[in-house]
Amino acid sequence: MDIHGKKAAIVTLGCKVNQYETDAMRSMLENAGVIITDAGDEPDIYIVNTCSVTNMAERKSRQMLHRAKRKNPNVIVVAVGCYAQVGKEELAADGHIDLIIGNNKKKDLIKILEDYEPEGVPEAEVLDIASDRSFENLCVDHLETHTRAYIKVQDGCNQFCSYCIIPYARGRVRSRQKEDVLKEIRNLAEKGCREFVITGIHVTSYGTDLGDIRLIDLLEEISQIEGVERIRLGSLEPGFITEDVLGRLSRLKNFCPHFHLSLQSGCDTVLARMNRKYTTEDIREKCRMIRTFFDTPALTTDIIVGFPGETEEEFETTRRFLEEIQLYEMHIFKYSVRKGTKAAVMDHQVPDQIKAERSDILLAMAARNKKAFEEAQLGREKEVLMEEELRGRKNWYVGHTREYIRTAAYSETPVDHQIVKVQLKTVSEDGYVEGTLAAQKKKC
Known part of the structure; x- marks a missing residue:
């Protein structure tokens, strides 16, 4: 054709x-x-x-x-x-x-x-993905907008969590060659892109199949590329968070202190049934460490409610743990049976009504946490990468801070695709923080 x-x-x-x-x-x-x-x-x-x-x-x-x-x-x-x-x-x-x-x-x-x-x-x-060990080297040579680029550096997963089909869909861990990653980012930075989200299916395993390079090494090299204003990470496994890694990240002037920790539950017995490789004490310690190295970092996570066998006591353990560690944002998912996974055939599947009730409880907590975190930032001056005009409000622009707080500000002149300083003023009911434009920093 x-x-x-x-x-x-x-x-x-x-x-x-x-x-x-x-x-x-x-x-x-x-x-x-x-x-x-x-x-x-x-x-x-x-x-x-x-x-x-x-x-x-x-x-x-x-x-x-x-x-x-x-x-x-x-x-x-x-x-x-x-x-x-x-x-x-x-x-x-x-x-x-x-x-x-x-x-x-x-x-x-x-x-x-x-x-x-x-x-x-x-x-x-369709290939036999389980036996294919090659990284599919795709490349983005331009984007429609110059605000943010996703950069895939890794594919596949070796974890085999009991609820997850992705290892069967994506195969085993495969990492992209460092030179290909850096070349793509250089090209996009030259074309005006300023924020790069480093992502993968299990991105913290980057380099384990390559030899002597790991994700933190790659991030340090990316940070040296001219034009890279921001580096943001995708979902992180807790094992990636160490004092050495946090110390090195804290020295990168363009690293965004936004850590999305892949938690899934706040109860150790549920985590064990999920085949997750950490405990709540591990998570507690990781949160403490991050907050030691960064001033008011944004910590976010994913939580599954109604996993097979989850009792009221186990859910309450999760609820109390989440209240304790006080995350900025929590994405709450009701467990969905996924044919082909171990969890799909586990005993004691939780009724949908109970899943919905538990989801509502955590969604209410998530809304409180988000508002509390944003209110604690009021009065501070933040750098915001403006992405577009705010729909329905003339001369208002919306973007994100380094912590990924969605922020809106008024400007007589266009500031979309620019990094500007904004003093945060009020938390809007419309899902963003309003602020006052301070001074234009850099055009993207």
Whole structure:
């Protein structure tokens, strides 16, 4: 198929790694002469970068794929990514999908599209991801905006948590060569990007398959690149947090003190059933250490409620622990049975009503914690990377502080895609902190 001049739309579901891979596929398509358009603009090719982390994510992936074919029976529908990897047979039998491209095959997207010939039978390009040890070296050479770039440095996971399908969808730990990471960041920094989010499926395992380099070493080299104003990290395993690592991070002038600790539960017996490799005492100590090295860092986490066998006493243990460690933000998830995982066949599955009740309790705590953290910052002057105009408010711009506090400020002149100093004034009910613009620092 001749794809030059054709229109393509890409929809992304799931994590930051998926977003990076979508950015890379967009670059590949544009370089091949494909016109990137919106899903509603009758594209010739419709690509869904799917997610498989929960059954709901798979359902949303299927809905996106079906919707495209219903709107335009002639569109070429392409399922890419994690659900394409683990659900190949389901997708092949679906009838709405033309191409199925698994993980570690996205780099071949252009060739797969060019070789495609509509014959009524879905074509699948899916590797045995468990035995593939190569890193899929995608690259983002430009972005639509100059605010923030996700940089994928690692893929795969060796942890096999009992609730998680991702090791089966992504394979084993594979790290990207340092030189490729640095080259991509240099290029994007030269084109105006100033914040880089270093991400991976299990990003703290970066380098364990390469030899004598680890994530902290990579971060130190990234920090030296001209034009890199901010470095932000994705989800962190607690084992990454040591006094040596924190000391080295605290010396990086462009490191953002925002630590997303992958916790999942605040009860040791639940953590053991999840096959997590730490205890609540480990987490308590990591939080203390971070707060020793950084002034008011933002600590955030993910929590699963209603894991199989979770008793009222275990949930209450989690609730008390979370009250104690006082995190800035908590993302609360109700446990979802994921076929193919150990947890899916565990005894004593928790009823949905109880999951919902426990979720509501922690969501209320999360809202209180978030407001308390933001109120404690009022009166301080913060650097804010402004991203866009605030919808519905003329001359107001919104962005994030280094701690990832969503901040809005009024400016007579445009400040989007700029780093400015803002004195924080009030916590808005609309989900951001309002402030007063102090002085423009740097144009991005």
